[in-house]
Every structure is written in C-alpha cells, then in structure tokens.
Amino acid sequence: MESVYSKRIRAGKRRTYFFDVRSTRNQDYYLTITESRKRFNDNGYDRHKIFLYKEDFNKFIKALNEAVDHVKTELMPDFDFDAFNHDTPLAEGEDIEAGEIEEVDAVTDSEVNAGPAPSAVAQDNGADEEVDKW
Numbered sequence: 001m002e003s004v005y006s007k008r009i010r011a012g013k014r015r016t017y018f019f020d021v022r023s024t025r026n027q028d029y030y031l032t033i034t035e036s037r038k039r040f041n042d043n044g045y046d047r048h049k050i051f052l053y054k055e056d057f058n059k060f061i062k063a064l065n066e067a068v069d070h071v072k073t074e075l076m077p078d079f080d081f082d083a084f085n086h087d088t089p090l091a092e093g094e095d096i097e098a099g100e101i102e103e104v105d106a107v108t109d110s111e112v113n114a115g116p117a118p119s120a121v122a123q124d125n126g127a128d129e130e131v132d133k134w
Contacts, residue, residue, distance in 0.1 A: 031057070
C-alpha cells in the first residue's frame with residue numbers, strides 16, 4: 001500500500017486529521033481518513049481510521065455536505081463558521097510531535113487487492129493488536 005497523496009488538518013491542540021490517498025499493486029486508489037488524538041494520561045495517540053473506496057466517493061461527499069449544510073442552515077444559522085478558518089501550517093524548522101504521523105494500517109495488501117471490502121466504508125476503531133504498537 002503506497003501513499004500517493006497526504007493532507008493533514010490540525011484541529012485544536014489535541015486532534016489531527018489525515019487524508020491519505022493510497023494505491024494498490026493494481027494501481028487502484030482508495031482514501032484513508034485518520035483521526036489522531038493525543039492522550040491525556042501519557043505521550044501516546046489514539047487513532048481511528050476510515051477506509052473509503054472510490055465507488056463510494058460521491059455518496060460520501062454528498063452525505064457529508066448535506067450533514068454539514070444541515071448544521072449550518074438549520075441548527076446553527078447565526079454561528080460564524082468562518083471564524084475558525086485559521087489554518088496554521090508548520091513554520092520552517094518546526095517539527096511534528098513525535099508519533100503524530102506514524103501510521104500502521106490494519107488492512108493488508110491482500111485485502112486491498114481483493115477488491116472492495118464487504119462494507120465499502122469500513123471503520124477501524126483501534127480494537128486490533130496493531131494499535132497497541134503505535
């Protein structure tokens with residue numbers, strides 16, 4: 001599984017989201033969305049991962065946009081969502097916190113190359129042994 005594109009979004013002091021486009025050996029592509037949260041009690045991170053396959057991109061984007069639009073127009077029409085548009089890129093020489101971008105995928109090459117998962121959007125909630133290695 002080769003990463004061909006990655007985008008990181010910092011969300012506060014403890015949360016970071018990673019959007020990674022990955023390729024299979026057959027040059028097929030899928031997206032992993034990872035939420036990484038710094039733990040309070042130690043120096044580790046909790047990670048939750050969603051695998052999104054190409055055949056579900058449009059459905060996922062449509063549902064996400066509808067849900068966000070509902071919050072913005074129906075539930076919180078007077079809230080200034082633009083007040084939070086302050087991307088903070090890393091300054092030159094600034095390091096990412098240790099362990100923040102280290103990833104271990106719970107899916108194997110054979111699972112990816114076998115085609116879409118039984119559920120086209122599968123979530124890894126960190127219950128497997130691989131998470132403990134982070």
